[in-house]
Structure formats: C-alpha cells, structure tokens
Amino acid sequence: MLHRTGHSRTLLVGTLLALLAVLLCTPATPATAEGACRVLAPGASAAAERAVGAACEQVGKGVWYTWGGGHGPQPGATYGQVDPTDPASEHDPERLGFDCSGLVRHAYAQATGSDPLDGVASAQYYTHRAAGRFTAAQGLAPLLPGDLLVWGTSRHLHHIALYLGAGKMVEAKQSGTKLMVSDVRLTAGYHGAVRVDTGPVSGHVFRTWGSGVWTKSEPASAAARVYALPGPTTVRVECQKHAEQVTSDGHTNDAWSYLPDYKAWMTNIYVQGPAWLESVPTCP
Structure with missing residues (x-):
C-alpha cells in the first residue's frame, strides 16, 4: 500500500512538471496577433468596419512601420525613408511598410475602392469628408x-x-516596430478624433492653391494662426464675408471664407474661383 502511494505521488509530480514545462515553453500570444486586431464595439458604418479589417490584415501579416511608407502614387505599402531625427529608421528603406498616415490611407482605400484620405495626419484629420x-x-x-x-x-x-473600440487602436507607431494593437494613449498629447464620411461630399467644396497658407481664428491677417495648408487642399466652405482687405501674391481681396472643418478662416485669395465665391452664402 505504501509502495503504491509513493508510486502515485511520483506520477503526480512527473505530470505536474510536464505541464509546467509546456506552459513555460509555449510562447504567449502577442498583443498584435491578428485575432486581437478586429472591430471591438458595435455601431460603426460598414465602410469603417472594412477599414479596420484592412488595417488588421496588415497587422496579421507582420508588416513593418516605415517612415514615409504608404505614400506612393497609389495606396499600399512602400519602402520607407531614413528619418534624420530617428536612428531606428536606418532599415526603413529596406522594408515594405507604412507610416501612421500611410496605414490610414491604405485602410480607407481598401474600404472604399478610392483614395479619400491621401495625405499626412493633419490632412486626414482636417478632411472635408468629416462626419463628426x-x-x-x-x-x-x-x-x-x-x-x-x-x-x-x-x-x-x-x-x-484607427480606433477599434474597447479602448484599443491599431497603429503604425514608430521605426523599428511592426504594426500593432495598442491601448489608446489619452495622456500623451492626444488631440481628438474624426469620423470619416465615405459617402457623397456635402456642402460647398473648393480647392485651394499655394503652400503654407495659414488659416486664422478670425477674418484678419493679425488673428491667431490655426493651421497651415501644406499645399493645394480640398476644403469645405460654410459661408463667406467681407472683412479685412488683404494683398498677397499679386492679388487683393477683402473676402474671407469660413472653413468648418478647421474652425478657421482663410482669405479668398487662396480659394480657387472668383473673388466672391458663387453659391456660397454670406456669414451672419
């Protein structure tokens, strides 16, 4: 009887040791596994869910962050560039991948069959396709x-x-890392969010010209700067008004347009079209 008990204990200890070895040798599922990257809350549009799916597909493939990646003539992964300020980017030219805005561009291109978010992070946030x-x-x-x-x-x-829901996001974070799922960082310079409307564009839409054109908090050249348009940009104009007369780049005009997506004003000099925009109402 004592012999059997000792034998049973030996078997039990052996079994426990074997289980422990399995647990120690089995790699943990990484946070960026494809299964962890998915829509995590209800309520999104079908296009938004497709965009999440497209981004998560790249996570599942183990695609790298590359500085400047994803900004070729067409959406999709491209070889990156060396960021002079980041030593970790030295291998980016050897890797096909995306930077943060390149991934967003690719995701919504896959979701819509077009290229609605071509541009860097600022241009994507200030898109004229904002639903909210x-x-x-x-x-x-x-x-x-x-x-x-x-x-x-x-x-x-x-x-x-891109937000996934449940406090999670999918992102191309930085050189030296692959695309990943992360907790949303609300305390590290978080500015806000935008919801993209992939349907027909509403409102009065115009194209700007020039580069480095500042939008202003008020229709005046001395007003606080809000955002500089990096180059020709598609914008929505809510209304226009006569205010300070401005002379710039050989043109003079006193008309200013209010851009609701920027919550800012810009002189009509840099809006393509007549000095006073047709069909746009006068601001109260």
Whole structure:
C-alpha cells in the first residue's frame, strides 16, 4: 500500500512538471496577433468596419512601420525613408511598410475602392469628408470603430491611428516596430478624433492653391494662426464675408471664407474661383 502511494505521488509530480514545462515553453500570444486586431464595439458604418479589417490584415501579416511608407502614387505599402531625427529608421528603406498616415490611407482605400484620405495626419484629420469631430475632453465614450485618433496640436498633428473600440487602436507607431494593437494613449498629447464620411461630399467644396497658407481664428491677417495648408487642399466652405482687405501674391481681396472643418478662416485669395465665391452664402 505504501509502495503504491509513493508510486502515485511520483506520477503526480512527473505530470505536474510536464505541464509546467509546456506552459513555460509555449510562447504567449502577442498583443498584435491578428485575432486581437478586429472591430471591438458595435455601431460603426460598414465602410469603417472594412477599414479596420484592412488595417488588421496588415497587422496579421507582420508588416513593418516605415517612415514615409504608404505614400506612393497609389495606396499600399512602400519602402520607407531614413528619418534624420530617428536612428531606428536606418532599415526603413529596406522594408515594405507604412507610416501612421500611410496605414490610414491604405485602410480607407481598401474600404472604399478610392483614395479619400491621401495625405499626412493633419490632412486626414482636417478632411472635408468629416462626419463628426471629437475633442480630447470627450474621451473615448463617443467614438466608434474606424474613427481616426490624432496626437499633436491644431498646427501640427504628428500621429494618427484607427480606433477599434474597447479602448484599443491599431497603429503604425514608430521605426523599428511592426504594426500593432495598442491601448489608446489619452495622456500623451492626444488631440481628438474624426469620423470619416465615405459617402457623397456635402456642402460647398473648393480647392485651394499655394503652400503654407495659414488659416486664422478670425477674418484678419493679425488673428491667431490655426493651421497651415501644406499645399493645394480640398476644403469645405460654410459661408463667406467681407472683412479685412488683404494683398498677397499679386492679388487683393477683402473676402474671407469660413472653413468648418478647421474652425478657421482663410482669405479668398487662396480659394480657387472668383473673388466672391458663387453659391456660397454670406456669414451672419
């Protein structure tokens, strides 16, 4: 009887040791596994869910972050560039991948069959296709999967990611890392979010010209700067008014347009079209 008990104990100890070895040798599932990257909340549009799926597909493939990646003539992964300020980017020219805005561009191109978000993070946040914008103070409560989260200031938004729901996001974070799922960082310069409308564009839409054109908090040249349009940009104009007369680049005009997506004004000098825009109402 004692012999059997000792034998049973030996078998039990052996079994436990074997189980422990299996647990120690089995790799943990990484946070960026394809199964962890998916729509995590209800309520998003079908296009937004497709955008999340397209981004998560790249996560599942183990695609790298590459500085400047994803900004070729067509959406999709491209070889990156060396960022002079980041030593970790030395291998980016050898890797096919995306930077943060390149991933967002690819995701919504796959979702829509077009290229609605070509541009860097600032251009994507200030898109004329915005269905809604949310401030940092609102937190995550109003957000839906597929919404675009941005970090930085109104003048310079330096990072963008896609919200998954449940406090998670999918992002191309930085050189030396692969695309990943992360907790949303609300305390590291988080600026807010935008919801993309992939349907027909509403409102009065115009194209600007020139580069480095500042939008202003008021229709006056001395007013606070809000955001500099990096180059020709498609914008929505809500209304226009006569205000300070401005002379710039050989043109003089006193008409200013209000751009609701920027919550700012710009002189009509840099809006393609007549000095006073046709069909656009006068601001009250």
